[in-house]
Structures are given as structure tokens and as C-alpha cells.
Amino acid sequence: MIQINVNGEKKECPAGTSVSELLESLDIDKRYVAVEVNLKVVPRTQLSEKKLQENDSLEIVTFVGGG
Numbered sequence: 001m002i003q004i005n006v007n008g009e010k011k012e013c014p015a016g017t018s019v020s021e022l023l024e025s026l027d028i029d030k031r032y033v034a035v036e037v038n039l040k041v042v043p044r045t046q047l048s049e050k051k052l053q054e055n056d057s058l059e060i061v062t063f064v065g066g067g
Contacts, residue, residue: 019058035061
């Protein structure tokens with residue numbers, strides 16, 4: 001297991017977890033979020049490829065529509 005920081009909250013996940021897998025485990029629909037890892041935006045097309053490392057810091061922002 002590795003330690004990561006998600007929106008200011010410490011979490012654990014298995015080593016080798018992708019950003020996409022993390023979003024799925026958190027029940028977050030990746031179609032409606034922007035994800036930043038260590039201050040760098042991860043393009044939606046690369047969420048499955050980006051593997052998390054020990055002490056990574058993620059910010060997950062959910063888009064909300066309305067009018």
C-alpha cells in the first residue's frame with residue numbers, strides 16, 4: 001500500500017493504482033472531473049495510464065452544471 005493525499009485528506013491505495021482506478025474506487029465518474037497530480041493537470045485521455053506514487057498529492061474537482 002502507498003500513502004497519497006486526495007483533496008487534503010490522507011488515503012491509502014495499492015501500489016500501481018492508476019488515477020482512473022482511484023476515481024472508480026471513490027465512486028467518482030471520471031467524465032465530470034478534472035484531476036491534478038502534484039500540481040500538474042492529468043489529461044482525461046491519460047487517467048488510465050498515470051500511476052500513483054508514494055506521497056502523490058491529488059486535487060479532484062467535480063464539474064457541476066446549473067443555471
